[in-house]
Amino acid sequence: MKNMKAPISTLQLSYGESQEVQALANSLAQSILKPKRMRSLAERTTELLPDSLLKRMQPLLSARQPVPWRMGPFFFHVTQLESTPTDKPPNHPGTSLSEAAATLILISSVLGKVITYRKMKQSGKLFQSVFPIKELSQTQTAASSCEALTWHTEHATKKLIPDYLALFCLRNPKEVGTTISVPQVNTLKSEHLVHLRKLGVISRRNGCTRLRYDPLFSPPPENDIPAQKAYEELGQTIQDQAQVIAQVPGYIVMIPNTTSVHARESFHADFNGHDRWLIRTMIRTTSRTTQGTRGL
Numbered sequence: 001m002k003n004m005k006a007p008i009s010t011l012q013l014s015y016g017e018s019q020e021v022q023a024l025a026n027s028l029a030q031s032i033l034k035p036k037r038m039r040s041l042a043e044r045t046t047e048l049l050p051d052s053l054l055k056r057m058q059p060l061l062s063a064r065q066p067v068p069w070r071m072g073p074f075f076f077h078v079t080q081l082e083s084t085p086t087d088k089p090p091n092h093p094g095t096s097l098s099e100a101a102a103t104l105i106l107i108s109s110v111l112g113k114v115i116t117y118r119k120m121k122q123s124g125k126l127f128q129s130v131f132p133i134k135e136l137s138q139t140q141t142a143a144s145s146c147e148a149l150t151w152h153t154e155h156a157t158k159k160l161i162p163d164y165l166a167l168f169c170l171r172n173p174k175e176v177g178t179t180i181s182v183p184q185v186n187t188l189k190s191e192h193l194v195h196l197r198k199l200g201v202i203s204r205r206n207g208c209t210r211l212r213y214d215p216l217f218s219p220p221p222e223n224d225i226p227a228q229k230a231y232e233e234l235g236q237t238i239q240d241q242a243q244v245i246a247q248v249p250g251y252i253v254m255i256p257n258t259t260s261v262h263a264r265e266s267f268h269a270d271f272n273g274h275d276r277w278l279i280r281t282m283i284r285t286t287s288r289t290t291q292g293t294r295g296l
């Protein structure tokens with residue numbers, strides 16, 4: 001099959017740019033446990049980011065059909081980073097984690113509104129820690145390890161799904177990446193597109209095709225063979241376009257959650273404080289940010 005995978009863009013920061021972001025993140029870090037305050041501060045602080053950096057981010061934000069991208073490195077005290085949790089995230093994050101989370105929320109606020117859901121683990125926090133937990137190692141959750149995570153849209157079953165998923169890698173000794181696919185849905189058979197639209201898996205908004213795909217938790221109706229065939233073809237297209245984004249400590253990966261799906265390979269976790277550790281947040285692009293970025 002013809003390879004149509006879009007290359008993943010990386011916005012490589014200069015030392016000076018990273019330092020400026022870190023200075024702003026440091027001032028936000030003390031509010032990390034107060035989500036409302038954190039969000040409003042981050043939105044205001046975003047305006048203090050260097051114009052040159054915002055300008056360099058613009059092409060990534062204004063793509064007609066959003067694609068995944070990555071930026072970094074962000075300097076924080078990696079050597080002083082606390083151990084990867086093994087059971088539950090720390091109630092009182094240390095300085096390094098607070099600064100990293102503030103950095104993630106600050107950069108995410110450039111794209112739109114940082115959101116969380118009330119009924120989710122680590123609810124109420126604008127960021128969530130993602131690390132392997134032994135008891136959950138064989139589940140379809142972010143805390144799994146020996147179980148691969150299957151293709152999905154983040155929170156596909158929620159009424160309002162996040163527009164972006166932002167992942168900041170803190171530690172990743174085994175170099176476990178995130179698998180991403182931006183499927184070319186216009187290559188699907190038209191009769192399959194009809195079924196996928198009817199099921200709400202594919203829709204259109206602002207001229208963009210949007211996906212809501214998680215066949216494990218939201219499968220096609222059992223006796224609906226045509227719908228199952230449509231899912232099958234979409235699943236194959238997703239697989240054909242799969243590529244791995246490396247998760248490198250100090251880098252933020254932005255995943256457009258409505259135009260791509262993601263997954264994760266299985267890996268061996270040691271549960272010894274040195275395992276892979278990402279922090280995650282979710283973003284809803286507002287009409288203001290969407291118009292602003294599209295008009296650039």
Ligand SMILES: [Fe+2]
Nearest residue numbers: 152153154262
């Ligand atoms: Fe996910």
